[in-house]
Amino acid sequence: MSERKRLSRRSVLAAGAGLAAGAMSLPTLAGSRTPTPANPQGPFYPNRPQADTDADLTLIEGREQRASGEVVRVTGRVLDEEGRPIAGAVVDVWQANTHGRYHHEADPATAPLDPGFQGWAVMKTDAEGRYAFTTVKPGAYRVTGNWSRPPHIHFRVSRRGFHELTTQMYFAGESLNERDRLLQGVPARQRDALVVAFDDSGAVPRGEFPIVLAGVI
Numbered sequence: 001m002s003e004r005k006r007l008s009r010r011s012v013l014a015a016g017a018g019l020a021a022g023a024m025s026l027p028t029l030a031g032s033r034t035p036t037p038a039n040p041q042g043p044f045y046p047n048r049p050q051a052d053t054d055a056d057l058t059l060i061e062g063r064e065q066r067a068s069g070e071v072v073r074v075t076g077r078v079l080d081e082e083g084r085p086i087a088g089a090v091v092d093v094w095q096a097n098t099h100g101r102y103h104h105e106a107d108p109a110t111a112p113l114d115p116g117f118q119g120w121a122v123m124k125t126d127a128e129g130r131y132a133f134t135t136v137k138p139g140a141y142r143v144t145g146n147w148s149r150p151p152h153i154h155f156r157v158s159r160r161g162f163h164e165l166t167t168q169m170y171f172a173g174e175s176l177n178e179r180d181r182l183l184q185g186v187p188a189r190q191r192d193a194l195v196v197a198f199d200d201s202g203a204v205p206r207g208e209f210p211i212v213l214a215g216v217i
Contacts, residue, residue, distance in 0.1 A: 032081060032082065032083075033079060033080075033081050033082070033083050033212045034081075034190065034193070034212065035081065035163075035165070035212045035213060035214040036165055036167055036193055036194070036210075036211045036212050036213070037167065037186045037187070037190040037191075037193060037194060038165060038166055038167050039166070039167040039168040039182055039183070039186065039194065040166070040168075040182055041154065041156070041166045042154060042168075043104075043106055044094070044096075044102040044104040044106065044107055045094060045154070045156075046094055046103075046104065046119070046120045047104065047105075050118075050120055052118055053118070053120055053121050053122045054118075054121060054123075055121055055123050055131075055132060055133040055134065056118070056121075056133070056134045057095075057117065057118040057119065057120075057121055057133065057134065057135040057136070058071055058116075058117070058118070058134055058135060058136060059116065059118070060115075060116060060117075060118050063115070063116060065115060065116035066116050067097065067098070067114055067116045067117035067118070067135075067136050068097070068098050068099075068114050068116065068117070068136070069097065069098025069114075069117075069136030069137060069139075070098070070136055070137045070205070071134065071135070071136055071204050071205075072134070072135060072136065072137050072198060072204060072205045072206070072207065073132070073133075073134050073204050073205070073206045073207070074093075074132065074133055074134075074135065074153070074169070074196075074206075074207050074208075074209055075130070075131070075132040075206065075207070075208055075209075076130070076131055076132075076208055076209040076210050076211055077125070077128065077129040077130050077131075077210050077211070078091065078125045078129045078131065078157060078159070078210075078211045078212075078213060079129055079210065079211070079212050079213070080162070080212070080213060080215060081212060081213075081214060081215060084129075085125070085127070085128045085129025085130075086125060086129050086159050086162065086213060087125055087126065087127045087128070087129060088124055088125060088159060089124065089125040089129070089131075089157055089158065089159040089162075089213070090122065090123075090124055090157065090158050090159065091122070091123050091124070091125060091131045091155065091156075091157050091211075092120075092121075092122050092155070092156040092157070092158075093120070093121050093122075093133060093135075093153055093154060093155055093156075094119060094120040094121075094153075094154050095119065095135065095138045095152070095153045095154060096138040096139055096141060097111075097113070097114040097117045097119065097136065097138065097139065098114065098117075098136050098137065098138065098139050099111035099112050099114065099139050100138065100139030100140055100141030101113060101114075101139075101141065102119065103117070103119045103120075109141055111139070111141065117136065121133050121135075134204070135153070137151055137171065137205075138151045138152065138153065139151065140174075140176055147179070147180075147181060148176055149176070149180060149182075150170060150171070150174040150175075150176035150177050150180050150183070151170070151171045151174055151176075152168045152169060152170050152171070152183075153168065153169045154166075154167075154168055155167050155168065155169060155209075155211070157211055157213060159213065161215060161216055162213040162214065162215055162216060163213065163214045163215075163216060165211065165213055165214075167194065167211075168182065168183075168194060169194060169195075169196055169209050170183055170194050170195045170196065171195070171196060171198065171207075172195050172196060172197040172198070173197070177195065183195075196208065196209050
């Protein structure tokens with residue numbers, strides 16, 4: 001493993017430790033919660049094995065070049081419908097690069113690939129249901145002549161005893177959100193659950209995306 005990747009992973013672990021240290025200051029989570037709305041998986045879920053799927057998508061192990069684009073940090077907790085944390089949930093994320101292209105053979109986009117962008121990560125939640133990853137803000141891309149997808153990140157979250165959730169996380173303030181067929185297809189009362197506002201007061205913008213899974217009856 002390269003020294004740069006080791007340092008990157010240490011940074012991720014340190015950030016996770018900081019989240020754990022702040023657990024006692026979190027508000028009480030008990031109470032009925034609505035499951036996070038689903039959103040389509042899309043056609044570009046990674047279909048080839050990838051050696052590096054850690055929580056830092058901005059640097060691929062063994063390479064010197066970091067990903068192009070605006071680095072962002074996404075954190076959250078996976079909870080049940082009573083607000084209790086779900087430990088050991090698998091959080092699978094994938095996305096387009098900063099140019100709006102997926103590293104997938106079926107993507108017809110002519111935008112450039114980014115050899116420094118990991119594009120896909122798989123992680124597990126900790127004892128408090130937390131997950132966290134570092135990535136770049138994905139670019140928008142055109143689907144048809146009058147429909148362009150806004151920046152978004154795909155999620156697939158699973159844990160035994162709960163219904164698997166496939167959904168997408170959107171970035172607040174994007175004008176394309178208002179015209180996106182997939183986001184607008186979510187009932188209005190649930191739509192805000194998929195749109196995340198990022199705090200850009202620090203060195204890296206940070207967004208919180210809580211996820212609620214429905215239990216299997």
